[in-house]
Amino acid sequence: MTEEGHPKDEVVDRYKIEPEASSRQEQLPEMSANLSLSFTLPQIMKVDASQFWRGVQARDVPETPISPQITRLTLWHRSAMILGVALLSQLRVFWPALRAHLRQEQSVRNLLVGEALARAAETLGPVFTKAAQAISYRTDLLPQSFLEPLARLQENVRSQRAFDRELAVCATLLRPPNNELSSVDELPIACGSIAAVFRATTRAGFSVAIKVVRPGVAEAINLDLACLRVLMLRAARMRLAAGIPVMEIFESIADMVAGQCDMVREAQNLQAFAKSASQTRGISIPHRRENPTMSPNLLVMDYVDDGVSISSSDLDDWRFKSASLNLLRFLYRMIFIDGFVHCDLHPGNIRVRLDGSVCLLDAGLAAKLTPEDRDGFRDFFVALACGDTDAMTSAIIKSATSVPADLAQIELRADVETLVRRYSGRNAGDFAVAEFVYRVFDLQRKHRLYGAPGFVSAIWALLMFEGVVRNRYPDLDFQSEARPYAVASLLLSNSRPRSMNGTRA
Numbered sequence: 001m002t003e004e005g006h007p008k009d010e011v012v013d014r015y016k017i018e019p020e021a022s023s024r025q026e027q028l029p030e031m032s033a034n035l036s037l038s039f040t041l042p043q044i045m046k047v048d049a050s051q052f053w054r055g056v057q058a059r060d061v062p063e064t065p066i067s068p069q070i071t072r073l074t075l076w077h078r079s080a081m082i083l084g085v086a087l088l089s090q091l092r093v094f095w096p097a098l099r100a101h102l103r104q105e106q107s108v109r110n111l112l113v114g115e116a117l118a119r120a121a122e123t124l125g126p127v128f129t130k131a132a133q134a135i136s137y138r139t140d141l142l143p144q145s146f147l148e149p150l151a152r153l154q155e156n157v158r159s160q161r162a163f164d165r166e167l168a169v170c171a172t173l174l175r176p177p178n179n180e181l182s183s184v185d186e187l188p189i190a191c192g193s194i195a196a197v198f199r200a201t202t203r204a205g206f207s208v209a210i211k212v213v214r215p216g217v218a219e220a221i222n223l224d225l226a227c228l229r230v231l232m233l234r235a236a237r238m239r240l241a242a243g244i245p246v247m248e249i250f251e252s253i254a255d256m257v258a259g260q261c262d263m264v265r266e267a268q269n270l271q272a273f274a275k276s277a278s279q280t281r282g283i284s285i286p287h288r289r290e291n292p293t294m295s296p297n298l299l300v301m302d303y304v305d306d307g308v309s310i311s312s313s314d315l316d317d318w319r320f321k322s323a324s325l326n327l328l329r330f331l332y333r334m335i336f337i338d339g340f341v342h343c344d345l346h347p348g349n350i351r352v353r354l355d356g357s358v359c360l361l362d363a364g365l366a367a368k369l370t371p372e373d374r375d376g377f378r379d380f381f382v383a384l385a386c387g388d389t390d391a392m393t394s395a396i397i398k399s400a401t402s403v404p405a406d407l408a409q410i411e412l413r414a415d416v417e418t419l420v421r422r423y424s425g426r427n428a429g430d431f432a433v434a435e436f437v438y439r440v441f442d443l444q445r446k447h448r449l450y451g452a453p454g455f456v457s458a459i460w461a462l463l464m465f466e467g468v469v470r471n472r473y474p475d476l477d478f479q480s481e482a483r484p485y486a487v488a489s490l491l492l493s494n495s496r497p498r499s500m501n502g503t504r505a
Helices: 008-014 023-027 041-045 072-092 094-102 106-124 126-135 144-154 161-173 217-236 246-259 263-277 317-338 371-386 389-399 409-423 433-446 456-469 483-495
Strands: 181-184 195-202 207-213 298-302 340-342 350-352 358-360 366-368
Touching: 072 094, 072 106, 072 217, 094 106, 106 126, 106 144, 126 144, 126 217, 126 246, 207 263, 217 246, 246 366, 246 456, 263 298, 263 317, 263 340, 263 366, 317 340, 317 350, 317 358, 317 371, 317 456, 317 483, 340 456, 366 456, 371 389, 371 409, 371 483, 389 409, 389 433, 409 433, 433 456
Parallel strands: none
Antiparallel strands: 181 195, 195 207, 207 298, 340 366, 350 358
16 A cells, blocks of 8 residues: 555556557546537537628638537536636635735735645646746736735646645556666655645666646546637627637647646757757757657656746746846747747746756757748748838738738828838847737728737747746847848748749748
8 A cells, every 4th residue: 555545556547658559548437428518619609600700701610529528517516616716816805815905905905815826736737737837927917915826837837745646656666677766755845736846866876757637637628628619619709709710829838837747748849958958059858768668658858957937037047148148039030940949938947057057957848840831930030120011911811811802001101101210120128929919900990901820839838938038138148149040041941842832941
C-alpha cells in the first residue's frame, strides 16, 4: 500500500503510460442510454448555421462535433457549476471588499477580489487557471494589488497534499526499466493546473525534472472548451463581431490549450525549441531526457536550478533588459524564420541567469505558423515598422479570407494611413498590442474584409511578451528589432519553390 492507502498496482493502472493508452476517455462517468445524446453545438443553440455574422457577409458556421461522452446534461451541469463558483467566490468577499471600499482602502479591496478570483480559477480547473495566468502579470493594465494573488498561479496552483503525494508515487513507479532514477522527491517543486513537476536524481547523480499530467485533466479541458465554444458561437453571430474570425481564433487557442496534456507532443516541442535556441544567443531550453516509457502522461527533462523569474524584484535593470532583448530576438526568430512559436511566455516560465541569458520552461503551449501565414505576418509587421501605408494596405487585403468586389480601396488606404501614423515607430511603452489588433479588426469590419486567423499564435506570443516588458522596459524599440529577422524571412521565402497555384511551398 502507498501512503494514501492506494495499492501500487492501482496507482500504476491509473497512470498507464503505453503509447496507445488512451484509457483516459474511459475514465469519464458513463451516462445512462436515455441521457447520452450525441449532438453538435449549432443544434443545441438553434442557430442559423448559414450566417456567421449579420449585415456584412454570409458565412457557414462549421458544425463542431463534441465527444459522445459530453452530453447535453453534462454541458449544462458544467456551465451551471462555472457560473456558481464564479458568483460564490465573489459573494464570499463582497462585504469585506465593500467595507474596504468605503474606507478607501483600495489595495485591500483589490487584494480580496484578486484572491477570490484566484481561488475560483483553481476550483474551476486548467482552462480558467490558464486564463488567470495570462493576466496575472499585466500590471500595465490592472492594479498590482489585484494581480498579486493571481501571480502565484504561475508556478503554484493549490491542490490537496494527498493528491500531490499520489503523483509522486506514480512518478517513482514509472521510472525507466533500467532503474536510471535513484530517487524522486515526495512533493512537487512546481504545481501547475495541468501537470505537477517533481525533482528526481539519476544513478549518475544528475538532477532531472519529471513532469506528470494530473489525472482527468484532458477530460476537464475538453468539457470546458465545449462550454466556451457555445459562448463563442453566440458571440460570432453578434454585429460587434462582424469581420472578426471569432471561431477560428478560439479554435486555434483551444488546440494549443488541449495540446498541453500530451507530454509526447511537449517533448517534440522541446526538441524544436532547443534547435532554434542553439542558433540564438542568450537562450537555452531544457533538454528532454531519453525515456523508454515515453507516454502522453510523463516527461523527463533536465532540471533547471539556476536563475530567477524575470518578474523578480531581485533582478537588476541591466539583466532584465538583456534578458528582454534576448527573449524578443528569439521570439522574432520563432515567428519569422522557424514558424513554430512558444505561446506561454509568462514570467513563471522565463528564468534569467546572472549573465542575462534566458532559460525557457514549459513548452506545452506552442503553435505552428504555415509558410503563408508567416509571410503574411512578416509583410504586415514590416510595413508597420517602416511606416509604409501602401504595403500595409496590400498586406491587409492579401491576408483577408474574403474581399468584397466593390472594395473602396481609396477609403481603405486612408484608414490604413491613419493606423500607420498612430502606431508606426512606437516603443514598447507606447504600443498596446491588444489595442492595435482591435483597431485592425475594426478597420477590416468597416471595409467588409474577413480577417485571417493564421496570425493568432504570433499575436498571442507578442501579447505575452508585451506584458513582461512594457512597464519596466518602455523604451524597447521592438519594431526595429524585427527588421533583420524579417529580411531573413524574406530571403527564406524567396528560396522556397512555388507550388502549382503560384504560392510558395
